[in-house]
Amino acid sequence: MKYDFDRVIDRMGTASYKWDQSEKLFGHSDVLPLWVADMDFEPPQEVVDEIQRRAKQGVYGYTIRMPEYFDAVSGWLKRRHQWDIRHEWITSSPGVVPALSLIVHAFTQPGDKVILQSPVYYPFYDVIKMNGRNVVDNALVLRDGRYEIDFDLLENQAADGAKLLLLCSPHNPGGRVWTREELTRIGDICVRHGVLVVADEIHHDLVYRGHEHIPFAGIKDEFAQISFTCIATSKTFNLAGLQAASVIIPNDELRRLYNQAIKTFSIHMESYFGMSSVVAGYTHGDEWLEQLIDYLQGNLTYMLDFVANRLPEITVMRPDATYLVWMDCRAISEDPADLKKLMYDEARVAFTEGSVFGKQGEGYLRVNIACPRSILAEALERFASAVRQRT
Ligand SMILES: Cc1ncc(COP(=O)(O)O)c(C=O)c1O
Known part of the structure; x- marks a missing residue:
């Protein structure tokens, strides 16, 4: 099927955050x-069809993740990103930003240092500051018109007691796809100093020809063991109103604590349409x-x-x-x-x-x-x- 991205869709009057404000x-x-x-x-089209089919079913009750959800998420990561994950590593969140905030809340203490790499997607600041933690800025360096990482500074910040790094990969707003070498250097520093890594990989599918996104946790097991990887169909297939992100946590204890936190806030129930759209998108969206x-x-x-x-x-x-x-x-x-x-x-x-x-x-x-x-x-x-x- 050939999609017509030139078609202008009138979104005014649809309660759109973008168009109605x-x-x-x-x-x-x-x-x-x-x-x-x-x-x-x-x-x-398969996502639209599936949502219409589910809408016609007519009872929109509490929703769970079915086996096809786990197949869809793991199949997508394997097919598109050559990352093999186990079904039990996959957990969820209503969105990536809620997951970031929850992880900051659950895995650090008030006053702790959390690293970000500015300039960066503004909610990264919010989830640190609004949880009462301190922002440590591993500011990116502009070199030849591109952002690069200041690894010496990162090493010092990690050694200085930072608890968590919020890694934006690919990077928003700079658009960088971090290379395997860059990600490995980041991971090695974090492993050395016991810093947990939240890899916000929500833009991982929107990569231009000639570039390859590398999942941070897929590089080596040591990285998988200290990481939370956040992905969502919201960016890939434009489904932000359906509120269904996936969080991949290979380490059993980190995952147990994450799931406990998500239950504490009672945001562990799934969105009826969200679940269907994730399965349809990751199964048919290539x-x-x-x-x-x-x-x-x-x-x-x-x-x-x-x-x-x-x-x-x-x-x-x-x-x-x-x-x-x-x-x-x-x-x-x-x-x-x-x-x-x-x-x-x-x-x-x-x-x-x-x-x-x-x-x-x-x-x-x-x-x-x-x-x-x-x-x-x-x-x-x-x-x-x-x-x-x-x-
Ligand atoms: C890096 C990054 N993370 C997260 C989000 C939003 O995630 P969600 O809507 O799932 O909370 C965005 C949206 O722009 C983003 O750019």
Whole structure:
């Protein structure tokens, strides 16, 4: 089946976090939203069919994970990421961020140090700070237009008593796919100093041609034993409203404690539609995903060409993965408030303003390119016109 990612779907009035909040968040109802990581595409047909079939069954009671769920998750990881996992390692969460927060809560104490690598997906800060833990920033280093890891700093921070590392792999917003060598160095440091690793691999399927995502826990057993790997069909197949993430925990004791924590908060029940969508997506979604990646690759090329021709003062970081594109706009303005004014009031577009990812993000904008090309073109056109109006 050939999917039509060019088709524009009107999402206004669907209680969409992305489309139904422009007036509230940006002060104008006509702001085009290319911010939150939610795609404007329908999922694979098999997922839609399965949800419709389940909807017709008509009783939406408490839901459990059936054997086909475990087959689907492990089959996907084996087929797409060459990672062999055991069914009993798989547990779940309503979302990846809830899992991150729960792990911080269950495996560290108030006041403990938790490492992140800025600039990074902003809820990483929230799950540390809101649990009363301290953020330790292993800030990424910008080298030749790409982010790299400061391993010496990481070693010092791990030796200095940090309890946990929140690893974003692939990285949001930088789009890096970490190499096996980089991940091995991270893991070796963490093993040496007894630091647990939460690998947020939610973007693992959205990898551009020529790059390969390596599951952190699949590198060696020592890494599997200290890790929690979080994945979800929410990003891969655009199912964020269905609330079903998977967490893979190979170590028996860590998994026991995680499951106890998830029960303590009573968030261990599954979403009726969430379960069906995970099984359908991971069982039948390969072809759709291949076509999606080709389409996103086309959008990325479009955007890179557009910016090079029309906004040469902006430097775009070419992502290895994710549909999120990180643009250095410091030549236009270094002031986050001014960049917001430019986007919302002047251009009437919403990209994500970079300072929310950390201090290093000031002067950057993150563009969500997972939309029909016509919408991307319109958004870039609006932004370029607003920039030119200023000069
Ligand atoms: C790195 C990362 N983790 C987690 C999430 C969201 O996960 P969830 O909606 O399952 O909580 C996102 C969404 O943008 C993300 O980029």
